[in-house]
Amino acid sequence: MKVAAMSALSLIMMLSGCSESIQPSVSDEGLKDAYKNHFMIGGALNKPQALGYEPGALAVVNKHFNTITAENEMKWESLQPEEGRFTFDVADQMIALAQANDIFVVGHTMLWHQQTPDWVFTDEAGELAPRELVLQRLETHMTTIGKHFGERVQGWDVANEVFNDDGTWRDSKWYQTLGNDYVAETFKLADKVAPHAELYYNDYNLFKPAKRQAVVNMVKDLQSRGIRIDGVGIQGHYGLGYPDLNELEASVKAFAALGVKVMFTELDISVLPFPEEQEQGADVSIDLALQEKLNPYVDGMPEAELKQLNDYYVELFAMFLRHRDAISRVTFWGVNDGQSWRNYWPMQGRTDYPLLFDRDNQPKAAVQQLIDMAKRQ
Numbered sequence: 182m183k184v185a186a187m188s189a190l191s192l193i194m195m196l197s198g199c200s201e202s203i204q205p206s207v208s209d210e211g212l213k214d215a216y217k218n219h220f221m222i223g224g225a226l227n228k229p230q231a232l233g234y235e236p237g238a239l240a241v242v243n244k245h246f247n248t249i250t251a252e253n254e255m256k257w258e259s260l261q262p263e264e265g266r267f268t269f270d271v272a273d274q275m276i277a278l279a280q281a282n283d284i285f286v287v288g289h290t291m292l293w294h295q296q297t298p299d300w301v302f303t304d305e306a307g308e309l310a311p312r313e314l315v316l317q318r319l320e321t322h323m324t325t326i327g328k329h330f331g332e333r334v335q336g337w338d339v340a341n342e343v344f345n346d347d348g349t350w351r352d353s354k355w356y357q358t359l360g361n362d363y364v365a366e367t368f369k370l371a372d373k374v375a376p377h378a379e380l381y382y383n384d385y386n387l388f389k390p391a392k393r394q395a396v397v398n399m400v401k402d403l404q405s406r407g408i409r410i411d412g413v414g415i416q417g418h419y420g421l422g423y424p425d426l427n428e429l430e431a432s433v434k435a436f437a438a439l440g441v442k443v444m445f446t447e448l449d450i451s452v453l454p455f456p457e458e459q460e461q462g463a464d465v466s467i468d469l470a471l472q473e474k475l476n477p478y479v480d481g482m483p484e485a486e487l488k489q490l491n492d493y494y495v496e497l498f499a500m501f502l503r504h505r506d507a508i509s510r511v512t513f514w515g516v517n518d519g520q521s522w523r524n525y526w527p528m529q530g531r532t533d534y535p536l537l538f539d540r541d542n543q544p545k546a547a548v549q550q551l552i553d554m555a556k557r558q
């Protein structure tokens with residue numbers, strides 16, 4: 182065999198005379214490699230991570246993820262905190278990091294009722310602004326960010342959380358000022374400002390039949406009017422045994438049947454008790470004061486709960502793999518447990534363990550299990 186035809190690895194093996202010890206171990210393979218023929222795997226980066234300040238988290242990103250989302254830094258309040266003042270620094274740094282590692286960037290999000298400054302909906306007199314003014318601000322925002330990011334962002338969450346759980350329109354300021362055709366307007370505009378990017382609708386509690394149906398109807402409506410929508414993002418803020426996986430699978434099937442891509446965009450599984458007085462979901466406006474009895478694992482998670490978490494991840498991914506033809510991406514809402522918003526939502530100051538990587542960026546047992554499952558397909 183000619184030396185030139187040998188891989189670098191086999192050359193090193195030959196020279197070292199020690200083939201066993203330098204064979205790559207199974208764990209050298211990341212989630213993204215194991216899932217490369219199925220769907221992308223990713224995570225949301227917070228600000229310090231986006232700025233490259235957390236080498237441990239970046240090592241997880243580079244080994245396991247081929248797509249990233251900014252946890253907060255591409256929301257309206259981050260990109261245009263005051264009218265006409267755009268701040269792209271953190272997002273740009275995150276994107277540079279992605280580009281250096283061939284990572285698919287998801288922009289989150291063009292239109293949402295949260296983390297959007299009040300000025301967007303307010304006129305000079307301090308009243309709710311008229312439709313034309315809000316529409317003009319939406320156009321300016323979307324055009325500016327679309328142009329700025331260009332092809333560096335490959336997919337956009339165009340609209341986020343526009344429905345209530347019962348399938349009615351959310352009575353947000355967008356709805357109040359723009360009326361019930363605003364989602365269609367936003368998708369039309371998105372196609373104009375980000376023609377190269379995939380365009381998604383994103384929401385939580387999409388396993389609920391009424392909400393699922395509302396999204397199906399909306400996608401069909403856009404499609405029948407020739408307005409481009411490429412995918413539906415199922416957020417995925419879950420708990421141990423929540424939600425009912427049959428209902429969730431029904432939603433994956435319903436969205437796939439529309440011919441759009443299906444993705445899990447914000448996956449995390451809280452191991453903590455959900456406060457009884459609240460509906461589960463992902464309503465970011467819930468902000469409960471700490472109750473110690475709902476914060477049982479401050480000193481570490483017991484083995485039994487850890488196993489339950491791993492088992493639930495395995496069950497969930499078994500379902501994802503059954504629908505790998507329809508599912509294009511699974512993004513975790515964070516890189517490691519320490520950063521996860523589940524430590525401060527729906528209740529402040531708790532210690533949660535919802536992700537696949539712990540506070541030291543070490544993989545939980547589920548990681549290898551998920552890798553093995555993907556390779557058996």
Ligand code: XIL
Nearest residue numbers: 252253289341416447463464465522
């Ligand atoms: C969350 C972030 O994780 C938090 O850091 C922030 O304080 C509030 O927003 N649905 C979404 C995400 O679409 O943008 C939210 O992210 C979680 C719920």
